[in-house]
Amino acid sequence: MISEFDIIRRYFSRPAPSAVLGVGDDCALVRVPAGMELAVTADMLVAGRHFSPNDGPGTLGHKALAVNLSDLAAMGARPRWALLAIALPEADERWLSGFAGGFYGLAGKSGVDLIGGDTTRGPVITISVTLIGEIPEDRAIRRSGASPGDEIWVSGQIGSAAAALAYRQGTLELEHPEAAAVLPALVVPQPRVELGQALRDVASAAIDISDGLLADLGHILDASGVGARLEFERLPLAEPVARRKVEALVQQCVLAGGDDYELCFTAPADRHDAVLVAGARAGVRVTHIGEITAQPGLDVVGGDGQLMKTAHRGFDHFA
Amino acid sequence: MISEFDIIRRYFSRPAPSAVLGVGDDCALVRVPAGMELAVTADMLVAGRHFSPNDGPGTLGHKALAVNLSDLAAMGARPRWALLAIALPEADERWLSGFAGGFYGLAGKSGVDLIGGDTTRGPVITISVTLIGEIPEDRAIRRSGASPGDEIWVSGQIGSAAAALAYRQGTLELEHPEAAAVLPALVVPQPRVELGQALRDVASAAIDISDGLLADLGHILDASGVGARLEFERLPLAEPVARRKVEALVQQCVLAGGDDYELCFTAPADRHDAVLVAGARAGVRVTHIGEITAQPGLDVVGGDGQLMKTAHRGFDHFA
8 A cells, every 4th residue: 555655755746956855854845036926826625516537637737837827827927836635535555656646747737846745534535736837026917907998808718718618527529639629728738938928017917717708807907997898709619619608598607607718818008919829829719709897797799789688697516 | 695705705714914915816816035935835634534523614724734834843943834735525604704713713823824725515514725934045954864863752642633533433441531621633623833933943853743643754764764762751741641541542642643743853963952942933732752773763762771572564544
């Protein structure tokens, strides 16, 4: 039987060259370059709620880090160090090896060193990642910086993850090529880390979309004390959603649900070209989808110029 | 029904004056003073394994932070910022209020601001705390610094938490006053944060006792490439354990089990008085219990001068 210490030694003790001291003592030690501040975030994933028991451990290792990278991206921070606390029903070495592979794979691509954490036993797989990034002082992109007249943008496509979830749950029928096109957004989301950093000094406010576009844009509006007007026809819908145009599906997939891990952000209208340049630098499509308004509220205007009825609320674990 | 956002707003959004930005954005932002490095640690507590369902939420909020404070103490770091990720079967406001009270109570006493985290639903209460402290560069106390001839010390008393656990589990009978004396060590441990900082530049190595004295001292020995000789009669045993002197109980409570959250540390023999001064400054009893040896291995010598047979292994969640 593999011990707790062997698990850490075998699977979670790769070198952490960016740290003064990595895994193996009571704490890790890190040093922050002069002029930098730290952006810190933590997310917890619970089996059966945030992922399916059918998700392979490698995709799970990827996703556990990706959701945190997405939070750093939304602030424009550069990822540096991760801590991983994990509860497991049993010490399954095949699972551990796969999970570590997925986690370290994305960590390596993202410049992240795993520097510490905890391994314990629990009735369901529960994964808590804390991620620390750095950003030059006073240059973080906050939710509170949007001003009337700013343009509203979104990265990538929206609706893929929610469509994939609906497909999995049997409420949306997809042909194989469509399913294959949307599933990666759900199981191995690609956080917009480069785009976030490229948007420093360009975006006035940003958030990552983890609870649905309207809900997350709503957080920017609340924090900034402004309103917004979105044009539905501009939304970069994922192909299976766009093709169907089923109202309920659109509501579910695009506006009020779905963890796309894209960025929704605002920028002054005179920085329109700078936003396009930032997107090009990061290799990510960015789409102008509406405007910030002085008047509170969030209006979505349909193709016919009429206001659409929308469900604003995003996903709520306790709803 | 209270929502996820209401939970955070009502219970986990107290001001964090030490942060640039606290709870409420994608990430928290903090700034590290020049000349300081950061010590970072994470622990996960799972209901039924790390605490009893009968533990009140206030004691649980205290303990979730305390176990992390103990890790910072072992490095000599000053606690600064915490992140709290928590999974709950239901949003019970009485529980949340009690938990937050216990957590913020110890945080306030320890100089810690809660700056972020996550709240979600899960089948059993699962609490993951990440704690960040600061320490002047190159002055952290590591496990790897012990040298032959160093004295071995322990803070406070040992065996209380394990005796309390045995009492709870029905394997140890205690009269009420005895039980009342040892239960706090189990349910509301007092991490040795001041002592850890006072031991900077005094201790050569340190660890907190979370898996049993021998197991944790063993980690110092492994990391330092040395051995140790402990004198059993010197051990500052908790009263109910000392009075009974039952071999099995001593083994279980003192040597190879029990999360006392005391510090076990080493210091050069010529710093003996400096250790006593550090203990006095921190208001914590410190006891000299043995010596570091060049020869590997961990010997415990009984009152009769004979080597005792000991079970070295500490607690292992997967054993």
